[in-house]
Amino acid sequence: MTTKNIKKITLTSFLILFIFTTFYPISSQEKKRQKGQQAKQTQKFLKLFFETNDSNKDGKVSKEEWTSQFDAMDKNKDGSIDKQELRQYLRKKQEERRQKRQNNQKQKNRKNKLKDKKEGKEKEGPAKDSNSPNASEAEEEDDES
Numbered sequence: 001m002t003t004k005n006i007k008k009i010t011l012t013s014f015l016i017l018f019i020f021t022t023f024y025p026i027s028s029q030e031k032k033r034q035k036g037q038q039a040k041q042t043q044k045f046l047k048l049f050f051e052t053n054d055s056n057k058d059g060k061v062s063k064e065e066w067t068s069q070f071d072a073m074d075k076n077k078d079g080s081i082d083k084q085e086l087r088q089y090l091r092k093k094q095e096e097r098r099q100k101r102q103n104n105q106k107q108k109n110r111k112n113k114l115k116d117k118k119e120g121k122e123k124e125g126p127a128k129d130s131n132s133p134n135a136s137e138a139e140e141e142d143d144e145s
Contacts, residue, residue, distance in 0.1 A: 052093055 053061045053069045073081045073089040081089075 051097070 050059070050061065053065055055065050055068070070081070071077075073085055075085050075088065
């Protein structure tokens with residue numbers, strides 16, 4: 001074989017490989033994985049949508065709730081929402097949720113610290129202070145027994 005033929009075969013092989021990998025249908029396992037990801041994204045979107053729009057937390061978004069959210073998004077009050085307005089609104093809501101999570105975590109940490117302190121004192125029992133008169137009396141009683 002000549003080098004010209006080898007180059008043609010190599011180029012043809014790469015072209016076939018490219019076409020095969022680009023247009024070949026993906027495996028059923030990969031399709032299931034993609035569907036699973038899409039389902040997760042959909043669930044995430046629905047959760048976010050209801051957290052944002054269901055102001056009375058009844059599990060439904062009423063026309064009034066939707067209208068009030070629309071009005072909150074439409075900053076320039078032109079009756080429509082452009083990408084910038086939507087982006088600003090979503091960032092604001094994201095920041096509010098982040099702050100709420102942080103506050104909840106801080107409260108949880110405080111409660112845990114108080115609980116740990118309380119449990120620590122209960123495990124140790126009453127603290128003995130060697131300088132207190134009651135402590136020396138308790139020691140004397142122990143010596144007598």
